[in-house]
Amino acid sequence: METLPGPHISRLTLTNFRNYASLSLELKPGLVVLSGDNGAGKTNLLEAISLLAPGRGLRRAPYADVAREGNDGSFALHAKLDGPEGEVDIGTGIMAADGGEGGRRVRINGAPARNADELLQWLRVVWLTPSMDTLFTGPAGDRRRFLDRLVLAVDAAHGQRALAYEKAMRGRNRLLAENSRDHAWFEAIETQLAETGVAIAAARAELVRLLAAKIEQLPGDGPFPQADIALAGELEAQVATTPAVDVEESFRRALAAGRERDRAAGRTLEGPHRSDLIVRHRPKSMPAELCSTGEQKALLVGIVLSHARLTGEISGMTPILLLDEIAAHLDAGRRAALFSILEDMQCQAFMTGTDAALFSSLEGRAQFLTVDHGTVGETR
């Protein structure tokens, strides 16, 4: 399937965002290199772009931390997008009067959006940050969150599904904590948990199936090794072989049967909030968590690039990629390979580094910007 060049940000404006009092940047399609000293504001810029996707951005920070310190607590971002369907204006931020309550506002072409999920009609943003270096060795929750973001990029309904599941789970946990024996209440909540839980598991299983097929297309002896990916989770295993209604029913029954056990534990012990993503380094036949730091990074890059291709095919929109300190763990050969893959994908990709020299092979093929204390200048 033919993938069109992705939408790209042609202008980005920041007001009172982190260490930027005000900034207006003209951006080109393709590769953008942001270099500057530690603390200059490179990651802050990527964070701003990540807020053009639903959610709390790549740091998952409270909005109070995002607003420029010493100000009134407000911040605003504007992006002009050039996409297959023409130009789109996106605005998001927090007003001082809101105080962060009720989430950030989103406007698309001047009109208020119902929620941030509407952004997915216009662009997809995918990121890879140094905090993800511990993805394979860290807690399962990090991998679940990573997986759910991958699902959300190809299936815009996934965010609402996850919210509905969490809400139902909080409701059930509250009943457990209150020592309630209200059977009808439990049944109503557990029915919701079963419906949304199975929908989550099915969406994850579908994503893993599609992504695994895409990973197959990475060259077997290439710079970014093929990963074997699988889901570890009761529901995810069942949805692969059993009709969803039957999985729902058995999950509902298991929840009802597990009430006293969960009451003793103080929380719901079963469900897709306990699942994990299992990754193996295929050429080495080794669990990802036992690979070297550089090997894990290369594995992750392979997964993220495969996912970006998949997203481009499914949504028709190649995602905008945010690659924070990407060059740090990659040797020269892998860096060059990454650059040429990104160019082939025709996506706008932002890459940061303290050392612009790591990107010198991109001279004439990328936009180079220097970041310095909350200002950004064009270097060449």
Ligand SMILES: Nc1ncnc2c1ncn2[C@@H]1O[C@H](COP(=O)(O)OP(=O)(O)OP(=O)(O)O)[C@@H](O)[C@H]1O
């Ligand atoms: N709300 C805020 N208001 C003002 N400044 C902030 C705010 N939040 C963070 N900063 C400042 O932003 C700077 C960090 O910027 P950023 O994380 O983008 O750095 P970086 O260029 O990516 O650096 P590194 O190379 O070290 O990763 C710090 O100096 C920090 O104090």
